[in-house]
Amino acid sequence: MTIDIDTVTKILRETAETVVLPRFRRLAEGEVSEKAPGDLVTVADQEAEEIISRRLREILDVPVVGEEAASSDPGLTRALLAEPRVWVVDPLDGTRNFVHGDERFAVMVALVYRGRSIVSWILRPTLDRVHVAELGSGAWCDGRRVRREPAPADPALLHGAARGRSLSTAERAHVEGAAPALAGLERGSGCVGVDYPRLAEGGLDFMLFSGTRPWDHAPGSLLLTEAGGVCLRPEGEPYRPDGEGRLLLTAADERTWRTVRPMMIP
Known part of the structure; x- marks a missing residue:
């Protein structure tokens, strides 16, 4: 099984450009609500998840466990145990930051195979910066290899x-x-x-x-x-x-x- 990393990156970028960024610091009244006390969701979260989920299934038609869908139906997470391959989607991580005009938010996706992440993407829309990782092949940021140096012993x-x-x-x-x-x-x-x-x-x-x-x-x-x-x-x-x-x-x-x-x- 081979996933075209650039194709998924393109999906995230296009979704951010059409659904997420146009609403950043421009959310209208009624476009923000609470899933639970203190747990915010916006129309950008919901619309982005719908688009990303649909387009990921066009690449690989397997279950999608998205944050917003799982909020409505927690049973969706059982797919991670029951199915060999599952897409996992966070359409707008850092929603509270997004709502308050803070640029620290991201769009994230992972493909999970038998309970392990095997490919992942993290897009920072306001920076147009993408981190990707593939199991056994390394981590990358916009084409640059990411290697973590050991931290100080003290x-x-x-x-x-x-x-x-x-x-x-x-x-x-x-x-x-x-x-x-x-x-x-x-x-x-x-x-x-x-x-x-x-x-x-x-x-x-x-x-x-x-x-x-x-x-x-x-x-x-x-x-x-x-x-x-x-x-x-x-x-x-x-x-x-x-x-x-x-x-x-x-x-x-x-x-x-x-x-x-x-x-x-x-």
Whole structure:
């Protein structure tokens, strides 16, 4: 099975140009709603997912697990367990940023084969920048190979982030208690399509996530691991889009993961 990476890139770019960017900082009244308290969705999310899903099926006619469709029908995610090949789509990652006029949003797609991401795309529409990764073939940004250098061995030189909306009170206190021992600890951008490329390219050394939905992590986890980083559950198991679990610790390399794991996870 061969997927033309450039064809999918073109789909994402064209969708962003026709549906997403025309509404950036121009959302009309009634074009933003809540799927759940604090969980925003816009017409751009919905229309982009419809277009991307249809066009991906024209390339490979397999189930599509899209964020917005799965919000209405959570049972769609069972395809990741039941079907050998599945498209995973996040039509507008960082919707809250998008709504508030912040450029840190992305359009993301991954192709999952038997529970593993094998190809992924992350488009930053306002930058026209695309990160792609293919299992066993590496990670790339606009044709440039992305390789993650090992992070410093000294924790005092590490810069990290903790995206902790779902952390328990005890977990949050543990993370906050570790912060003084690090060079820096931030919350992240509010868009994993921004955070994973930062990890892959050296802008961060590690990041803790407290939510691991497949559309958020199937694309970026492949990008990071193909660049040389790691995406592991607290027990040390690799992230899988078809797996279960709430916490995920990503890092520049295994040594860094082992260093920060007790600092980030009680």
